[in-house]
Amino acid sequence: MSLLDALLRQGALRPVDHALAQSLRRLGQQDGGTDDHVLVAAALASSAVAQGHAGLDLARPHLVCAAPVEWPAVGEWDAALRASRWVAQSPADAASAQAPLVLEAGMLYLRRYREYERRLAHGLRRIAAAAPQAGDLQALEPLFALLFPDTGDDDRQARAAALALLRSLLLVTGGPGTGKTTTITRVLLLLIAQANRAGRPSPRIALAAPTGRAAERMAESLRTAAGQLRAIDGVDPILCDALPDTASTLHRLLGTIPDSPRFRHDADHPLPFDVIVVDEASMVDLPLMCKLVEAVPEGARLILIGDRDQLPSVEAGDVLAAITDAAGEGDALPASLAQALSPLLGVVPMLETENAGVLSGHRVQLRRGYRQSQSLDLGPLADAMRAGDGDDAMRLLRSGLAGVSFHEDVTDPLSGASREALLSSWRALLDLHDPALALQHARRLRLLTALRDGAQGANVLNQRIEEALAGTQRDPYFHGRLLLVTENSYRHGLFNGDIGVCQHDATGIPVAWFAGGEAGVRGFHPASLPAHTGAFAMTVHKAQGSEFDSVWLLLPRQDARTLSRELLYTAITRARSQLHVCAGEDALRAALVRHAERVSGLAWRLRD
Numbered sequence: 001m002s003l004l005d006a007l008l009r010q011g012a013l014r015p016v017d018h019a020l021a022q023s024l025r026r027l028g029q030q031d032g033g034t035d036d037h038v039l040v041a042a043a044l045a046s047s048a049v050a051q052g053h054a055g056l057d058l059a060r061p062h063l064v065c066a067a068p069v070e071w072p073a074v075g076e077w078d079a080a081l082r083a084s085r086w087v088a089q090s091p092a093d094a095a096s097a098q099a100p101l102v103l104e105a106g107m108l109y110l111r112r113y114r115e116y117e118r119r120l121a122h123g124l125r126r127i128a129a130a131a132p133q134a135g136d137l138q139a140l141e142p143l144f145a146l147l148f149p150d151t152g153d154d155d156r157q158a159r160a161a162a163l164a165l166l167r168s169l170l171l172v173t174g175g176p177g178t179g180k181t182t183t184i185t186r187v188l189l190l191l192i193a194q195a196n197r198a199g200r201p202s203p204r205i206a207l208a209a210p211t212g213r214a215a216e217r218m219a220e221s222l223r224t225a226a227g228q229l230r231a232i233d234g235v236d237p238i239l240c241d242a243l244p245d246t247a248s249t250l251h252r253l254l255g256t257i258p259d260s261p262r263f264r265h266d267a268d269h270p271l272p273f274d275v276i277v278v279d280e281a282s283m284v285d286l287p288l289m290c291k292l293v294e295a296v297p298e299g300a301r302l303i304l305i306g307d308r309d310q311l312p313s314v315e316a317g318d319v320l321a322a323i324t325d326a327a328g329e330g331d332a333l334p335a336s337l338a339q340a341l342s343p344l345l346g347v348v349p350m351l352e353t354e355n356a357g358v359l360s361g362h363r364v365q366l367r368r369g370y371r372q373s374q375s376l377d378l379g380p381l382a383d384a385m386r387a388g389d390g391d392d393a394m395r396l397l398r399s400g401l402a403g404v405s406f407h408e409d410v411t412d413p414l415s416g417a418s419r420e421a422l423l424s425s426w427r428a429l430l431d432l433h434d435p436a437l438a439l440q441h442a443r444r445l446r447l448l449t450a451l452r453d454g455a456q457g458a459n460v461l462n463q464r465i466e467e468a469l470a471g472t473q474r475d476p477y478f479h480g481r482l483l484l485v486t487e488n489s490y491r492h493g494l495f496n497g498d499i500g501v502c503q504h505d506a507t508g509i510p511v512a513w514f515a516g517g518e519a520g521v522r523g524f525h526p527a528s529l530p531a532h533t534g535a536f537a538m539t540v541h542k543a544q545g546s547e548f549d550s551v552w553l554l555l556p557r558q559d560a561r562t563l564s565r566e567l568l569y570t571a572i573t574r575a576r577s578q579l580h581v582c583a584g585e586d587a588l589r590a591a592l593v594r595h596a597e598r599v600s601g602l603a604w605r606l607r608d
């Protein structure tokens with residue numbers, strides 16, 4: 001039996017992956033057939049994209065397919081692909097310009113994804129290469145000193161702000177509460193001051209994030225940070241007035257075209273902004289990042305903010321990780337840059353070479369956490385999980401960190417002692433009649449799970465919670481039910497990940513309320529809503545970009561492929577003041593061993 005048939009028989013391929021291989025087999029029949037190695041690689045390249053990889057790494061097919069089969073030797077596979085008419089080879093293989101597959105640097109891509117990767121790398125290089133007008137940095141020094149009073153070798157927030165003045169492309173990465181938004185607000189204020197001093201109008205600034213909820217949070221944090229700036233003696237309030245106070249989704253920023261994968265803004269119709277700031281960049285996938293970067297106009301700045309240790313985007317990507325890898329880990333700056341920034345930063349570590357790569361000196365990793373909640377000591381556990389250190393994570397969980405409760409071996413938090421703790425919080429929603437208050441209350445508690453389906457999946461958990469709150473004969477939109485929107489609807493202004501609450505009006509008619517709009521809340525008839533589901537429990541993937549006062553994390557009884565250290569890290573860092581972890585040691589350790597690694601060629605495309 002051929003390897004392709006064996007994979008199919010084992011259920012290791014989706015019908016669509018198999019269909020691609022089958023069509024190549026059929027088309028190749030007149031020319032003496034297509035090698036089985038090529039067919040398998042084609043099916044796996046298609047499957048790879050569905051699993052978030054940019055393509056198939058021939059040396060690591062197990063990342064795409066866990067079937068217990070013997071994979072072809074890399075050399076043999078590579079030779080078969082090179083000999084195939086379906087496979088174009090880099091750099092430019094004119095003879096097979098229409099080939100559906102591309103082989104490059106040991107990776108087999110579906111042509112479209114290789115193009116996204118190539119175009120994204122090209123676009124990032126273009127932005128990084130543009131040096132913005134620095135102006136007189138000395139003149140900005142008094143404002144800079146007010147905004148960053150602790151400037152010293154170790155103040156990375158100050159480093160990020162100073163770099164933003166001289167760089168068109170900047171990545172600001174860091175864990176929750178490391179001051180990413182605070183820093184960016186100050187960066188924007190400096191850019192406004194810089195323009196005004198030079199007699200130019202304030203820059204046109206766009207704030208965006210991949211989901212509606214993340215955009216809302218970004219705008220909220222920015223408004224808070226702007227409020228803090230106004231309180232600093234000596235900061236001109238007119239500069240603060242020029243700060244943006246709203247953010248949109250990336251889709252809205254780029255302008256969706258109904259039934260088209262294209263956007264209104266692209267390379268030919270660039271975005272009408274001078275500074276584009278994107279939060280939660282780890283959630284942006286390869287095609288979207290490519291389209292965004294291409295729409296950044298010549299001379300504009302792009303600032304990407306994110307936490308690379310979080311779960312990568314569901315779609316093909318892990319773009320942020322690849323870009324940060326290309327930018328390098330170190331803090332040292334090329335000598336010319338370090339010297340240029342010395343009026344603001346004093347002495348900074350310098351690189352030994354000026355040519356350390358196109359993205360060197362374009363990234364700052366913020367390390368110090370500022371959101372110190374007395375009640376929640378998450379830092380050490382987050383560090384252990386990020387590092388995949390099972391021993392340390394188990395020790396910390398068992399030792400009882402402030403605000404962290406470990407319910408070891410609990411596989412069902414909806415039964416036993418924890419049941420009432422969870423239900424009583426949600427029951428309070430049944431008695432609230434003010435939608436704004438109910439939405440606020442909804443942020444207090446969330447049950448997060450790694451799975452969508454099965455007894456420990458979000459769907460079943462929601463059904464059980466809803467039954468406990470409103471009975472078996474319940475109205476599907478009972479008063480107090482929480483809803484999660486699962487698709488973007490521009491018509492409604494509702495986006496994947498938005499949370500709403502159902503309330504019955506005085507006449508008993510159900511209305512689904514969501515945050516937003518002039519009044520702070522917007523009501524919809526439930527029948528008119530875009531696709532949605534219950535939201536008392538949700539998957540960690542859906543919770544990305546949101547925070548809750550109290551998080552209950554449930555891990556599956558047995559190891560599951562979706563478990564990874566990134567999933568655990570993302571889940572626990574959603575908690576603001578209390579974290580409950582319901583898990584067994586085996587599942588926890590298995591999750592921490594697994595790295596949600598994504599195959600991508602972006603880092604090498606950006607490196608030289």
Ligand SMILES: Nc1ncnc2c1ncn2[C@@H]1O[C@H](COP(=O)(O)OP(=O)(O)OP(=O)(O)O)[C@@H](O)[C@H]1O
Nearest residue numbers: 157174175176177178179180181182183221370371
């Ligand atoms: N340099 C600083 N000194 C004191 N407090 C700070 C500093 N930087 C940030 N903070 C405070 O820390 C808290 C978190 O800051 P901020 O919201 O900017 O972090 P963040 O990294 O954007 O968080 P998140 O990942 O949740 O978006 C805020 O209350 C902010 O005021």
